[in-house]
Amino acid sequence: MRKEKDIFELIKQYPEQTETNDAALQEAKSLARKRYGRQAQLRRRRWLMRFASVAVSCVLVFAIVLPISLLFSHNQMTELPNDPSGSVEPQPEPQPEPEPEPEPEPPSDGIFFLTEDLTVSPVSDTERLQAENGLSFAYFTEGALQTSAEAYYVSEDRSYAYFMQYSFFIDEFGFDTVNLGVVSSNNTFEAFDAYAGLTEELWVDDVHVLYSVSYADSMAQIRCTFQENGNHYFLEIRGAGTEGVIEKYVTLLFS
């Protein structure tokens, strides 16, 4: 930043310098001739030709040598024994090097939207929202002590994006806060990025659920995602218990 500011200061002062200092002007003209004159153009052209010939040679070398070396090295790599080095931290046993997890790719016909691309509106009548947008998805209609809903729209064209419902439920063990997101297209959204990469799985009737559970201060945070009738559901549950919680809310959702 400082460097940029200094450059601007220099440029600001430049007109005064050129008007009052003839020697500097002559020097600038001479430099400009060296840099932009006919000889300079020829020099640049020669350098360009040299650079191009070197680049083409490099590409040819890589195109021939690299595939051959990869072909030979592949077999050697797979035969290497596990690294027997000791570890300072407690390690259960040497593990093979895990494969890097690729970032999840959105469906081929879907669009990824950042939160900044969207605007939100409160929803007082979810049935009407569904009718107006030709949607058919499940949401919590009973059991919640209190609930509120919002619809997100693409700011650019006001097209419908997804639905959110915030609820809390009370039972004899305490209460759960439940956030439900429903996407009814193949589009993907920043808001549900934290659900990517879930690997634990269970079935609730015929619904395949991917989930994760984390604990903090006697509370569990469950994130789960599943698909049903073309809708993608994202469910975040915070509460004291985990036993049967996913089953309970997935069943309640589709009841």
Next chain:
Amino acid sequence: MVLQKKRLVSLALAGVLAASLLTPCFASRTSASAMAYSSEGPAAGSSELVSYTIEYDSYIQNNDHRRVHVASYNNKNPDHTNSCTAVAGTNIIGTYDKDYPNLIPNFEPGAINGSVYMYYPNVGFPAVTGLMDTLYDLMQVNQVAPGATEQQCLNGLSQYVTGKGYDISYSSVYENSTTVDLDKIEDMVAAGKVGIIFCSKFNYVYGFVFNDDAKTVRVSKANYNSAHAMMIYGYIVIDYYKDGQKFLSETYLQATSGFSTADKGYIKLNDYLTIESAYVVNISE
């Protein structure tokens, strides 16, 4: 010759013009108190999703200074825009209302759940919506410029709290532009307090997905190039080990996003972040 002279003059004029256009930007950046904090969701063109995966043999997560239960609301008034300071203030007041019940009269922000006090979720309680509207006015959001400045935000918060019969003060936890004073944050957590942070650019971590079988963690993260205020309430440190050696240590400041999604997540310290100021908010009888 004439052409070259014209080029030089044009270059000089363009430079002067660029300098005069850019100087106000630099000036406003150097004055944190004059900067307006306005985002309640990221502005168009200002954010980028930068989630990443870390491979490890083992990891240790230090939660000693983590706080789990705080209030986290969003702005549900469609007429109110650029309201991040009012949302941060509402989260702070909502969290403190558990111990200082006059802050939000006739409202209980949560209940004992199992063995801990847990805040109710963001379901649009009229008392909370009313509080946010009041803070929006007291902080003079959008009255002078889009959003509110740090001074407007803190003045509005003070005005509200003192009006309810409590004392309020602010203790700086600023350390530098990419981190806060973690010792002071520890004291804040131990004392059951929360704070506020003002950033001219920031990152936000929505969550972690640990895969113990594959020994990977996916960090869901986005960077935002916009001014934003958030409630802060603790921090965690995650150390990652490979071949017996710690190869990575990441520190995350807990923060409520203040976005429309009312997330409870983290700001990754020493990362894509320009902290202008950060305070513990002290409220007392």
